Amino acid sequence: MLFGGTDVGSLTAQAVLLEDGRITGYRNIRVLPNPVESAKKVMGELLEEVGVSPDDVVIFSTGYGREKLVEDGFAKEHVSEISCHGRGAFWLNPAIRTIIDIGGQDAKVIRIDGNGNLANFVMNDKCAAGTGRFLEIQARALGLTLDELGEMTFKASNPVAITARCSIYAETEVLHYMQRKFPKEDIAAGVNRSMAERIYYLARRVGVEREVTLTGGVAKNRGVKHELEKILGVKFVDLGVDPQIVGALGAAIFAMEKYGGE
Amino acid sequence: MSLSKIHEIASTLENEYVEKWRSEGNAVVGHACIAMPKEVAEAVRILPFRLRGAGNADTSTADSYLSRYNCSLCRSCLELVLNGSYDFLDGLVRVRGCDHWMGTFDEVQHAKNPEFMHYFKVPHLVNGDTLEFFSNEIKRLKEAFENRFGVEITEDEIVRYAKVQDEINEKMREFYRLRFKKPRFYGSDAIAVVVARESLPSEVFLQLLESAMAEKKKVDFRAKVLLAGSPLDEIELIRKIEEMGALIVAETTCFGGGSFWNMAEYDGSEIYDFLAAKYLNNLKICARMFGEYAFRKNFIKSMAVEAEVDGVILQHNKFCDLFGIENAKLRMDLEKDGIPVLVLEKEYASTADIGRIKTRVQAFLERLKR
Amino acid sequence: MNEIPGLVKRGSEILRTIEKIGKYSKSELEGLARLTGEIQGHTILSFLDKRHGDAGLYFLKNVLSKHVNEAVKAKEKGKKVILIPFNFPPELIHAFENAVPLTTEMMSTMGALALEGEGEPYWDYAMSLGIPDYVCSSNTTALGSMLTAMKGLEIAPDAMISACPGACDANSKIHEFVAETLNVPEFMLDKMGDGVFDYELYRKLFLNMVREIEEFVGEEIDEDRIVKVIENGNTCTELYWELHELKKHSPCPVPNMFTMLSCGTRFTMWGRDEAVSMFEKLLEVAEKRLKRGEYPAEREIARSLWVYTGYYIDLYDLWLWMEDNGITYLTDILNSGGFPQIYEVFTKEDALEAIIKTSWDYQMTRQMGAENMGLRWTEDFIYLAEDLNANCAIYCGHHACKQSQAVFRILRDGMSSKGIPVLKLDGDAWNRRITSVSVLQEMILDFVQNVVAKKRRRRRGSRR
Amino acid sequence: MFLGVDVGMRFTKAVLWDGKVVSAAIEETRGDMESVLKNLRGKIGDFEHCCSTGSGAGLVDFAEVKEDDVVCLAIAARDIVDADFVLDIGGQSITAISVDKDGNVIDFMRNDKCASGSGRFLEVMSSALGIAVEEIDEAASKADRKLSTTSQCAVFAESEVVSYVNEGESKENIIAAVCDSIAKLAVAQANRFGIGGRYTITGGVAKFKSITERIAEAIGGEYVEFPHPQLAASIGAAIVAEEEFGDV
Numbered sequence A: 001m002l003f004g005g006t007d008v009g010s011l012t013a014q015a016v017l018l019e020d021g022r023i024t025g026y027r028n029i030r031v032l033p034n035p036v037e038s039a040k041k042v043m044g045e046l047l048e049e050v051g052v053s054p055d056d057v058v059i060f061s062t063g064y065g066r067e068k069l070v071e072d073g074f075a076k077e078h079v080s081e082i083s084c085h086g087r088g089a090f091w092l093n094p095a096i097r098t099i100i101d102i103g104g105q106d107a108k109v110i111r112i113d114g115n116g117n118l119a120n121f122v123m124n125d126k127c128a129a130g131t132g133r134f135l136e137i138q139a140r141a142l143g144l145t146l147d148e149l150g151e152m153t154f155k156a157s158n159p160v161a162i163t164a165r166c167s168i169y170a171e172t173e174v175l176h177y178m179q180r181k182f183p184k185e186d187i188a189a190g191v192n193r194s195m196a197e198r199i200y201y202l203a204r205r206v207g208v209e210r211e212v213t214l215t216g217g218v219a220k221n222r223g224v225k226h227e228l229e230k231i232l233g234v235k236f237v238d239l240g241v242d243p244q245i246v247g248a249l250g251a252a253i254f255a256m257e258k259y260g261g262e
Numbered sequence B: 001m002s003l004s005k006i007h008e009i010a011s012t013l014e015n016e017y018v019e020k021w022r023s024e025g026n027a028v029v030g031h032a033c034i035a036m037p038k039e040v041a042e043a044v045r046i047l048p049f050r051l052r053g054a055g056n057a058d059t060s061t062a063d064s065y066l067s068r069y070n071c072s073l074c075r076s077c078l079e080l081v082l083n084g085s086y087d088f089l090d091g092l093v094r095v096r097g098c099d100h101w102m103g104t105f106d107e108v109q110h111a112k113n114p115e116f117m118h119y120f121k122v123p124h125l126v127n128g129d130t131l132e133f134f135s136n137e138i139k140r141l142k143e144a145f146e147n148r149f150g151v152e153i154t155e156d157e158i159v160r161y162a163k164v165q166d167e168i169n170e171k172m173r174e175f176y177r178l179r180f181k182k183p184r185f186y187g188s189d190a191i192a193v194v195v196a197r198e199s200l201p202s203e204v205f206l207q208l209l210e211s212a213m214a215e216k217k218k219v220d221f222r223a224k225v226l227l228a229g230s231p232l233d234e235i236e237l238i239r240k241i242e243e244m245g246a247l248i249v250a251e252t253t254c255f256g257g258g259s260f261w262n263m264a265e266y267d268g269s270e271i272y273d274f275l276a277a278k279y280l281n282n283l284k285i286c287a288r289m290f291g292e293y294a295f296r297k298n299f300i301k302s303m304a305v306e307a308e309v310d311g312v313i314l315q316h317n318k319f320c321d322l323f324g325i326e327n328a329k330l331r332m333d334l335e336k337d338g339i340p341v342l343v344l345e346k347e348y349a350s351t352a353d354i355g356r357i358k359t360r361v362q363a364f365l366e367r368l369k370r
Numbered sequence C: 001m002n003e004i005p006g007l008v009k010r011g012s013e014i015l016r017t018i019e020k021i022g023k024y025s026k027s028e029l030e031g032l033a034r035l036t037g038e039i040q041g042h043t044i045l046s047f048l049d050k051r052h053g054d055a056g057l058y059f060l061k062n063v064l065s066k067h068v069n070e071a072v073k074a075k076e077k078g079k080k081v082i083l084i085p086f087n088f089p090p091e092l093i094h095a096f097e098n099a100v101p102l103t104t105e106m107m108s109t110m111g112a113l114a115l116e117g118e119g120e121p122y123w124d125y126a127m128s129l130g131i132p133d134y135v136c137s138s139n140t141t142a143l144g145s146m147l148t149a150m151k152g153l154e155i156a157p158d159a160m161i162s163a164c165p166g167a168c169d170a171n172s173k174i175h176e177f178v179a180e181t182l183n184v185p186e187f188m189l190d191k192m193g194d195g196v197f198d199y200e201l202y203r204k205l206f207l208n209m210v211r212e213i214e215e216f217v218g219e220e221i222d223e224d225r226i227v228k229v230i231e232n233g234n235t236c237t238e239l240y241w242e243l244h245e246l247k248k249h250s251p252c253p254v255p256n257m258f259t260m261l262s263c264g265t266r267f268t269m270w271g272r273d274e275a276v277s278m279f280e281k282l283l284e285v286a287e288k289r290l291k292r293g294e295y296p297a298e299r300e301i302a303r304s305l306w307v308y309t310g311y312y313i314d315l316y317d318l319w320l321w322m323e324d325n326g327i328t329y330l331t332d333i334l335n336s337g338g339f340p341q342i343y344e345v346f347t348k349e350d351a352l353e354a355i356i357k358t359s360w361d362y363q364m365t366r367q368m369g370a371e372n373m374g375l376r377w378t379e380d381f382i383y384l385a386e387d388l389n390a391n392c393a394i395y396c397g398h399h400a401c402k403q404s405q406a407v408f409r410i411l412r413d414g415m416s417s418k419g420i421p422v423l424k425l426d427g428d429a430w431n432r433r434i435t436s437v438s439v440l441q442e443m444i445l446d447f448v449q450n451v452v453a454k455k456r457r458r459r460r461g462s463r464r
Numbered sequence D: 001m002f003l004g005v006d007v008g009m010r011f012t013k014a015v016l017w018d019g020k021v022v023s024a025a026i027e028e029t030r031g032d033m034e035s036v037l038k039n040l041r042g043k044i045g046d047f048e049h050c051c052s053t054g055s056g057a058g059l060v061d062f063a064e065v066k067e068d069d070v071v072c073l074a075i076a077a078r079d080i081v082d083a084d085f086v087l088d089i090g091g092q093s094i095t096a097i098s099v100d101k102d103g104n105v106i107d108f109m110r111n112d113k114c115a116s117g118s119g120r121f122l123e124v125m126s127s128a129l130g131i132a133v134e135e136i137d138e139a140a141s142k143a144d145r146k147l148s149t150t151s152q153c154a155v156f157a158e159s160e161v162v163s164y165v166n167e168g169e170s171k172e173n174i175i176a177a178v179c180d181s182i183a184k185l186a187v188a189q190a191n192r193f194g195i196g197g198r199y200t201i202t203g204g205v206a207k208f209k210s211i212t213e214r215i216a217e218a219i220g221g222e223y224v225e226f227p228h229p230q231l232a233a234s235i236g237a238a239i240v241a242e243e244e245f246g247d248v
């Protein structure tokens, strides 16, 4: 029996397959306009790749559209992204107690106990400055790819202060700096730093207990990661997988735990 | 049957009973807080009608008066006043609730200048001095009614209606207890009941309540939750939360449990002093009363224990200072005492917000391992 | 996790350094100021600007620094520190031998002065406690600074006073939060409206509070001491009104920053000798300027009334910049809302009655605690505008101050009916994240040039 | 020939004027303004005198005069459509202006500090829905259900949109709701300022009928359409150049 999980976000969708307690495959795509379609597509492609029929898999869904997927029978059950990120990270490394997940639309700080159960969480309820979308908008204004944006932290000598909290106003700030001919690296590094600061204050609300890991797309931004480690005073544990698939993995684990027998 | 009637009343503003009441030549006055001593108005058949947003999320006219930093519930109510939805009222009692309401009434006056708007002053502290002041304020309210409506309000009649209120409060407590151990109603039903109470003549409400209590519903849930925070008449929101399995079995907001749970019964003493003590002491459940935080925390905790809840949801409207700050403190303290807490910040009546809310509630249920 | 430096500690250190400032030359000063960081440097230098004579330095040394350092040293001397809000007359506490007032807003102001990033770290700290981001930043910053003030420092307050119930929920609520968190007693007032009964209640609560403080401090207020405090206050009041008279001249001989210096003094040292000297200095400098006809710009274009609060700290020399551009900052709510009076007092009872009246009519309490705050606010400012001959009004305040925002429409309609245009800024007096100073400057210039000065008039009119 | 250049937060607009619009061009505003201006000059042809306006007016080094955008908008409103009021909705702000008989500014008011009523917000939303800017009007006109939008913050509004997508709402209904919410903010701004009588709507967002119609309906009064509303400020700037240097 195989177990699968799908996680649809605002920007990307993932699918993961588990067999005998091992990840047999995963896939990560950009979302389609409709989340249900995204989940079906990413899981469909993965199943095809692995050569398994959908009937042989128990799928749990998480992320956007998770209930819809259950309603139309594609997934057996749905679990919130918060629990899934917690469970996925814990499964990969049982020393983990705190997961910071930063996606396109939201950021969450998740605390789990010694059994991998959800102990507490916060999600950014506030202005969006602490989400991946913020980075996307600024990267565009800077004319950088997301990959390049992250690297700039290591090239900057004097990061600028990005003070606006709203991403749209921050974009103007970025443009102003560019028009005043500040080095791109310094502006980009300022963007990464201000992002890390937002997350820091979110994290303080539930407290950060070691070990800590960073998941979601923003974990791929090395600059933000570095700044966050600095400000939190911790070293993130690398889970050894693509940080974007942790949510989908968690869903698959829930499926396995519930329907895996024994 | 009665329950569905109650839901109908809670989802509209002017209901058939109010229409009938008016057609019989009786007055209706709007107010905005549970500090309003109902019996003073009812003694001369003035119906106190509590202003609410009735699920209205469109505030485009109100927004050119109030700012976007004002609580969306107030903006929603102002919109309804400005667009004529509250024209069935014969006047307003500007009850000193929170600052957002003060600003709202200032704007009502600026934009509409209603013929009757009495400022009813409610202190923020409870002590001998404020009680004496408040007792006099209630007398001034009585005089304002007398002058405006050409009536005479006797103490005997006030006492009579105080006893009616006692009866309703007792029934309400009984009704709430039906939800505690083996819940027979949804939280959305309970909210509809309390909202209806604020929109009906007492006699009518009492009858509806009694027959509603005889009904039995089959109730599904994953976890039992207590709801606290800012005033809430959004039945739709509660329904959505309950659909996810978080059954609201108790709540301490001022539309709900807070409006009657701690209300004292008439003890035969001087009526105005009694009313002052009754309403001001009960008001300690609201974050607008300063120096009474411990009272509120204990109220929530004791109800949580009695109702055997699994966790507490603290909600507030965006831009609500009182409950926003209160909830931050409550979250810390309740969690410290081992009660799991979810803080929900929302815009009044926003159906669009529902996705965000659902994710949080689901995760909260998972945290409760339900 | 990293911790924020205690505010009072940092602030008092910087201020103690500033106390030595008299000895340095101008260029040395500039060098030193730059060392404190870009923003702080600007700010400190703007205090010391030559148009202020020695008033700016005197304020930093004898008002702000003294206020803070007396609180810092209170414990050593066995005195109690009582945290008061800006809308409470500090003279009551000065009347005690064994108690020292510390004004919360002064701490946040110091944060803005002393620290890189101004008040922002304290705002962020409050966020991390779960305080919603929409609570007025004045209070949010104050909360952060009050709670972090204790870090590594001797200065946990012994008690708090809240004068805001009835005037501002957000403020009262934040005070409650802090009192609960620090577990210190809180003495409270309540203002219900403008009527005689409301005053009666307020008076009773106030007298009760005085009794409670006396018990808490373990000292009965001494008659001579409190009478002296009121008399000092009277002298300040006289000087304050003289300064007000000077503002009627155009161009205005009173530098923009003096508004802040005088309300900063009002909030901290009123009733003390230092306050008297401060006002004497302000007046001396202004009179000299009047005699010499000094004004930084060629012409005074705008005489602006700030209808709410201005910038508590001269971030990026905003006030100097305004003056250089011919924009006079006449006054604002904090400086004028109190309309101070002279009291004839002989006994302790008289003195207390005087302080109660002052407190009742104090800036902010007077407007926000009024029966109809929109109307009271508007009346007060129309009066001031006419009295001071203002030709425009500027609204700025704290991000998300629902009090003033809720009734801004009423104010604007009222001012417009008197022909006074109003500019609404969405800036924040403590948090430049809301709107950066350069954007504010742009908005002020746009408004002043186009609406007030009507800089560009089309020569031949429209083609139409 | 007079050139008016309006360097906005989102777009830089240039108009060549000779008593009427001779030619016009629009480019996205970028960090690298030199090339933006070079492209525009290339497209628009020769001019004698130039006036710049907008938030980046200072970046136009070949402009002999600079003028504030409120002034330019007032002039354009009076000269082109004879309006007493202007409601300008640009990339980042909403501005209400009252204009005297000669085209001078009487008073103006810019919006609250929040990006949600702005053109940039509309762009972010439409791209999240996969609707090209040009298709907004058409899509909105196909809406068959009114959705509520309450969130006043651009960023939250974005998650509302995602929320609606999840509920299976149609793109058309959602974009109509977005237009509605922008219109509502603009109307609140207009009413707060006191727009009445004859008014026009300018700025890039005024290109969308689905928004201007909603606004006009709510404000009432006499609405006059501004031809090429995005160019209004640059037209005003060009007229300023003409008045400064022309021999009228």
Ligand SMILES: Nc1ncnc2c1ncn2[C@@H]1O[C@H](COP(=O)(O)OP(=O)(O)O)[C@@H](O)[C@H]1O
Pocket (backbone or CB within 6 Å): A008, A009, A010, A011, A012, A013, A102, A103, A104, A105, A106, A131, A132, A133, A134, A135, A136, A146, A147, A150, A216, A217, A218, A219, A220, A221, A222, A244
């Ligand atoms: N290769 C990358 N390098 C840096 N950042 C990235 C990269 N890919 C994605 N991101 C960041 O991650 C965010 C999306 O994260 P993701 O977890 O996919 O979001 P969601 O779960 O909402 O789909 C983007 O907004 C971007 O900021």
Ligand SMILES: Nc1ncnc2c1ncn2[C@@H]1O[C@H](COP(=O)(O)OP(=O)(O)O)[C@@H](O)[C@H]1O
Pocket (backbone or CB within 6 Å): D007, D008, D009, D010, D011, D012, D054, D089, D090, D091, D092, D093, D118, D119, D120, D121, D122, D123, D133, D134, D202, D203, D204, D205, D207, D230
């Ligand atoms: N072709 C287009 N592409 C993108 N946005 C457009 C287009 N046409 C109009 N718009 C709208 O106009 C807005 C910009 O308006 P504009 O008045 O040029 O702003 P600004 O002067 O601030 O740059 C955009 O944010 C968008 O909503």
Ligand code: SF4
Pocket (backbone or CB within 6 Å): B071, B072, B073, B074, B098, B099, B100, B101, B230, B231, B317, B319, B320, B321, B322, B323
């Ligand atoms: S929700 Fe809060 S701000 Fe709104 S009316 Fe209620 S107490 Fe006031």
Ligand code: SF4
Pocket (backbone or CB within 6 Å): C136, C137, C138, C139, C167, C168, C169, C170, C171, C368, C397, C398, C400, C401, C402, C403, C404
């Ligand atoms: S009146 Fe406004 S600025 Fe002042 S404390 Fe209250 S909310 Fe803050």
Ligand code: SF4
Pocket (backbone or CB within 6 Å): A127, A128, A129, A165, A166, A167, A168, A169, D113, D114, D115, D116, D152, D153, D154, D155, D156
């Ligand atoms: S993030 Fe939201 S609330 Fe904040 S300024 Fe932007 S749009 Fe407005």
